[in-house]
Amino acid sequence: MTAVIKTSALRKDFTVWHKTGRLRRQRRVVSAVDGVDLxxxxxxxxxxxxxxxxGKSTTLKMMTGILSPSGGQVSVCGLTPVPQRTTLALRIGVVFGQRSQLWWDLPLSESFSLLRHVYxxxxxxxxxxxxxxxELLDLDAFLATPVRQLSLGQRMRGELxxxxxxxxxxxxxxEPTIGLDVLSKQAVRGFLAELDARGDTTVVLTTHDLADIEKLCRRxxxxxxxxxxxxxxxxQLHAAYRSxxxxxxxxxxxxPADLVLPGASVERVEADGLRVTIALEDTTAGELLGRLAGSVALRDLSVREPEIDDVIARLYAGR
Known part of the structure; x- marks a missing residue:
């Protein structure tokens, strides 16, 4: 497969000044991005x-030519972003959370028309x-509405x-889904899934909403x-952190408090002992069910997959 984005030892340093006395300040260099190979x-x-x-947003800003790297190399669509920023702008699309490329006082449809001439x-x-x-983002209901009157979800669909x-x-x-309601998130996710299925556009997605990652990203x-x-x-992330x-x-x-379950551990006992949560370690749900069937009076059973939020939280804590 053709490499569309390539970085090697990419870094970005910022100078920070902090007070060391009433009249003195000390200079310190902070590495926001420190040797990213991607x-x-x-x-x-x-x-x-x-x-x-x-360093997520800083990386994206270097890839789009907004920031110059302090070291290393970055290439996007075969171009070096900062010196070839004008050419690169014709080959990339960008949606930065609170930054709008729509004209605030114009109807949404006129913003789209102006962008046709800009590009x-x-x-x-x-x-x-x-x-x-x-069709995919259901825009027709508010195409004639001035951008300033759009809801956040409508504006984000317009930005995409x-x-x-x-x-x-x-x-x-x-952060394309930050602050969006459930229906708007579904619309954006469905659109990105369709875009991914077509395979003609490379997408780099940063988000704190890990449900977006689970539903959309293979990598x-x-x-x-x-x-x-x-x-x-x-x-692979779940396997590495033993989810x-x-x-x-x-x-x-x-x-029964004395019940032993090889390859599993009891995490929580609730409702006066009538509901129990068991973590699978070195066994399967089927094997566990076989052991439970002859030991307890089962009424119901459900299996919960590991949540990505938990493993990411443990990864950050470990770092």
Missing amino acids: TVTEGELLGYIGPNGA RVPAADHAARLRRCR TAALLHGPKVLFLD LVVIDHGRVVHDGTVA RRRVVVDLDAPW
Whole structure:
């Protein structure tokens, strides 16, 4: 597969001054991004996450040409972002949370029309892309509404459309679902899933909403203190940090305190011993059920998959 984004030992340093006395200040260099090596291939949807201050947005700003790297190399669509920023702008789309590329006082449809001229997009191509976005993001109900009167969810759907109307090869999304209601999140996720299925646009997604990552991204890169601490699938992340499935059993009689379950451990006993949560360690749910069937009076049983929030929290804590 063709590499669309490639970084090597990428770093970004900032100078910070802090007071050391009434009249003195001391200079300190802080590395926001500290040697990131990353390759993203054509058509990939990459989840790029980390805690606040980890360096996610700084990395994206270097990839889009907003910030100059302090060291290392970065290439996007075969271009070096800062010196070739104007050319690169025609090949990428960007949605940065609170930054808008829409005209505040104009109807949404007129913002789309102006962007066609800004990017010099042929009318037929623009119309075809807008038609697709209108269908997938359900834009028709507010196309004639001034941007300032749109809800946050409506505006975000407009921002996604605006970022794609010129047919970019790469789409950078920084917190696209932050603050959105459930329906708006579903619309955005469904749209990104459709975009990923087509395979003609590479997407780099940063978010604190880990449900976005689980639903959309096959590959996950975790950055902390400016360095990559995980690069792989969500399943590989669970395996690396020994995430455990859990079985919740409801009983007709209280749980026997002396019951031993090889390969599993009891995490929680509730409702006077009638509901028990068991973590699977070196056994399967089927094997556990076989052991329980002859030992307790089972009423119901459910299996809970490990939550990505838990493993990410443990990863950050471990760092």
